[in-house]
Amino acid sequence: MSHFAVPRLQLKSILRWILIFSGLALVNVLLQCASCLTDRSWVVHNFGYAFVLCSSLWLGNGYLGNALNQVVSWVDHPVRRFGVTSLATTLYSAVAIFLVNWTYFIGVRGHAPALLLTPGLRSTMLTQMLVTFFITLSLHAVSFLRHWRQSAIDTERLKKEHALSQYEALKNQVNPHFLFNSLNALTSLVHPQPDLAVKFIKQLSEVYRYVLDSQHKEVVPLEEELHFTRRYVFLQQIRHAEGLDVQFPASFPAGFHLPPLALQMLLENAIKHNRLWAKEPLRISISIAQSWLIVENNRQPKPQHEPPSGLGLANIQARYQMLTHRKPEIVSTDATFTVRLPLLSFQEQESPETT
Known part of the structure; x- marks a missing residue:
């Protein structure tokens, strides 16, 4: 100026x-x-x-x-x-x-x-x-x-964007379609596999407990997010069986944080826009390299679906903008779709709103 x-x-x-x-x-x-x-x-x-x-x-x-x-x-x-x-x-x-x-x-x-x-x-x-x-x-x-x-x-303007980001995050967190699909999957388990149905209910309750506990937090420890994501994947694999294959890292460094449900949003985005067939499973790899959390999936778009809204990725990018100068990186090819999320240290996320 x-x-x-x-x-x-x-x-x-x-x-x-x-x-x-x-x-x-x-x-x-x-x-x-x-x-x-x-x-x-x-x-x-x-x-x-x-x-x-x-x-x-x-x-x-x-x-x-x-x-x-x-x-x-x-x-x-x-x-x-x-x-x-x-x-x-x-x-x-x-x-x-x-x-x-x-x-x-x-x-x-x-x-x-x-x-x-x-x-x-x-x-x-x-x-x-x-x-x-x-x-x-x-x-x-x-x-x-x-x-x-x-x-x-x-x-x-940043305050307004932050408020909108939180609102959008809350809408994505409490996804009525996810709850509806989970209840349908539970119905199919009650009579033939009651033990699995009980486990399903416990995992579902843990998922929504985490949603309620984390919705007012700016960041959560990496360990907590990975544990939550494992439960979320368990629920999805009950629905999609061999059509979904998710690989988690064998180990992860301590002391890192990321926005709550950011990882879950990436998995939900991949499941929403790709086929999940037993003969053509959707393979999602979650790995950690230095201070980055990397989520990569093979691309096999559904034959007919609505154009992607981009709300999930935009939500994640908006929340990172409020926390750090580092930005998520998105790489899309004909074969794969990769998102790299910056892992935040305590110094990066330390602010009046997050401490």
């Missing part, structure tokens, strides 16, 4: 600023003019002097201030930015005022260099310096307020 108005590289913008600087120079001439009609040479010289001085100070400080936006932020380091800006503006303005006055009085008017040391001209240059400083200080104050306002807007 720039805070000085400066010309764009367009003819219309350049001409508009030439008119603005010409108007300021003309005002300066009229304020000092004692005999404008009789001394046209004085008018031309002073107009040119005022035009060059005004444009060099405005444009120079403008581009300098905009460049400093890329180096020191008003929002992140306001005190440092004020100091750097004040120093840079003062140095540039002093050099520009000296060079313009030297060029005009010594080069154009032909005066001796000693003229620059006279009290009258030194007072003029000091006045020019003070006026420039206060104008640029006002513009920098406007810049700070704009950056502060934009920061407040961005913070509010």
